[in-house]
Amino acid sequence: MRTTLRIRRAAMVFTAIGALALTGCGDDGGDSGKDTTGGSGGGKSPTGVALPQLKGERISVAAVWTGPEQENFGKVLKEFEKRTGATVTFVPAQDPIVNFLGTKIAGGQPPDVAMIPQVGAVQQAVAKKWAKPVGAAAKAELTKNYSKVWQDLGAVDGTQYGVYFKAANKSLIWYNAKAFENAGASEPKTWKDFLSTAETISASGVTPVSVGGADGWTLTDWFENVYLSQAGPEKYDQLAQHRIKWTDPSVKDALTTLAQLFGKPALITGGADGALQTEFPASVTQTFTGGDQPKGAMVFEGDFVGVNIAQTEARIGTDAKVFPFPAVGADSPVVTGGDAAVALKDTKGAQALLTWLASADAAKIWARAGGFISPNKSLDASAYPNDVQRTMAQALVAAGDDVRFDMSDQAPQSFGGTPGKGEWKTLQDFLKNPKDIAGTQQRLESDAAKVYKS
Structure with missing residues (x-):
C-alpha cells in the first residue's frame, strides 16, 4: 500500500466525505448480494472479458x-x-x-x-x-x-x-468519533485547524495522533501530502523527477510544516520513539480500540485503513469516521x-x-x-x-x-521504496529529530543524487 x-x-x-451519512462496512445496496461474476471454463463473462x-x-x-x-x-x-x-x-x-x-x-x-x-x-x-x-x-x-x-x-x-x-x-485522516465528541473537537479543514484540534484532544486526556513510523512509507506519505498542498503541483512534479534538488526552499518549507506536528511529542502516541516502533497496522488498531480512551484519536492513511479497522470492534461511519487531509496551502491534497x-x-x-x-x-x-x-x-x-x-x-x-x-514511487526503489535506506530512513530520522531540517534535506539530496545519476 x-x-x-x-x-x-x-x-x-x-x-463531502465527512458530511455523508456513512454506513458501516456491510453492503448497503447494489448487486453485491448475488454473485453474477461466476462461470467456469474459458470464453466470455457476462461483461464480455x-x-x-x-x-x-x-x-x-x-x-x-x-x-x-x-x-x-x-x-x-x-x-x-x-x-x-x-x-x-x-x-x-x-x-x-x-x-x-x-x-x-x-x-x-x-x-x-x-x-x-x-x-x-x-x-x-x-x-x-x-x-x-x-x-x-x-x-x-x-x-x-x-x-x-x-x-x-x-x-x-x-x-x-x-x-x-x-x-x-492516501489523503485521509481517520478518527475515533467518541474521542472527538468527548473533547468537543470538530473535523479540521486546514493544517492550522488540524494542529489546533490536536491540542484540543490532547487537553481532554487522549493523545491525538497515531503514527506508524516503523514503516517508512507512511512518513513519505505525510511529507508528500504536505508538500503537494503547500508547494503546488508544478514543484511537486519537479521534485518527483529530481529537476529541483531536495535542498530547494520548498522542501525546507514542507519539513518545517511537518515539524509543527513531529516536533511536539505529546501530540503523537508514544512520542517519536513510540511512533518509530509502531507498524502501520498497529497505528490503526490502537486508534479504534479502548473505546473513548484510545491510544490515539486520529490516524493518517488511505482508504485501505478500513481493512485494519475491521480487525477491531469499531464501525466505519459511527465509531470510525474520516476527513480529507487538511489543506496546508490553498487546496487540500488528494493522493x-x-x-x-x-x-x-x-x-x-x-x-x-x-x-x-x-x-x-x-x-x-x-x-x-x-x-x-x-x-x-x-x-x-x-x-x-x-x-x-x-x-x-x-x-x-x-x-x-x-x-x-507518488513522488517516492516514481524514484528508483533504492531511494524511494527500501526499508532502512533513502527517503524512508531519512524521514524516520527526521521524525526522531525534526529540528534538523537542513541536515534532513542534505541527506535526502545526497541519496537522491546517487541513484538518479546511476
Whole structure:
C-alpha cells in the first residue's frame, strides 16, 4: 500500500466525505448480494472479458500483500481459476520487491506475474529485461476500462507493461468519533485547524495522533501530502523527477510544516520513539480500540485503513469516521496509490491473468470485499460496500487523466521504496529529530543524487 497520485481539484469531492451519512462496512445496496461474476471454463463473462481455456496450466503470482489483502486477492484469483481451469499459486513477496524478484530470477524460479507497487520498480523491471509487454487482449481491456493516464503509468518508453489493478486514496485522516465528541473537537479543514484540534484532544486526556513510523512509507506519505498542498503541483512534479534538488526552499518549507506536528511529542502516541516502533497496522488498531480512551484519536492513511479497522470492534461511519487531509496551502491534497500487475513470463497463462485483472469483473470481486479502490472506470460503483469507499472511488475515476503519481514511487526503489535506506530512513530520522531540517534535506539530496545519476 505505498503509491500516490495527485488528483487536481478533486479535494472538493472528498470534503463531502465527512458530511455523508456513512454506513458501516456491510453492503448497503447494489448487486453485491448475488454473485453474477461466476462461470467456469474459458470464453466470455457476462461483461464480455474473453479468457482462454487453461486447464492444466499452473500460474504463480507474487505480491507483498498479507492478511486481508492477500485473502481478498485470493478471491480474485479463485474466480480466474474457475473461468479458465488454470491453477494459480500466490507467492508471498517481501519489500523491496525488486530485490525479491531478482533473487527468484537468479534462482531460475521467477513468478509468472508480479504485483509491483512502485512505478520506479516497474521501470527497473523493464530495464533489467524481466518484464514482458502486455498482450493484445489485455491492452484491449485497458483501452476499454482505463483512462489514458493509468495506461501510461504502466508503460515504459511507449510500450505497455503494467496493468494497474488496485488503487488507493492516501489523503485521509481517520478518527475515533467518541474521542472527538468527548473533547468537543470538530473535523479540521486546514493544517492550522488540524494542529489546533490536536491540542484540543490532547487537553481532554487522549493523545491525538497515531503514527506508524516503523514503516517508512507512511512518513513519505505525510511529507508528500504536505508538500503537494503547500508547494503546488508544478514543484511537486519537479521534485518527483529530481529537476529541483531536495535542498530547494520548498522542501525546507514542507519539513518545517511537518515539524509543527513531529516536533511536539505529546501530540503523537508514544512520542517519536513510540511512533518509530509502531507498524502501520498497529497505528490503526490502537486508534479504534479502548473505546473513548484510545491510544490515539486520529490516524493518517488511505482508504485501505478500513481493512485494519475491521480487525477491531469499531464501525466505519459511527465509531470510525474520516476527513480529507487538511489543506496546508490553498487546496487540500488528494493522493492515491496503485499496484501494477506485470508479466515476468510471456506465457498464455500470464497474459490471460493480466487480461482478467484489467477487467471490471475482477475489480468487482475485491470491491465487494472492501479495502479496495479500482481505477477501472467500467466498474459499477454499487459494488463498493459503503459510501466511504464509493465516494473515494467515484472521485478517482472522475479525475480521469488529471492525476499525478507518488513522488517516492516514481524514484528508483533504492531511494524511494527500501526499508532502512533513502527517503524512508531519512524521514524516520527526521521524525526522531525534526529540528534538523537542513541536515534532513542534505541527506535526502545526497541519496537522491546517487541513484538518479546511476
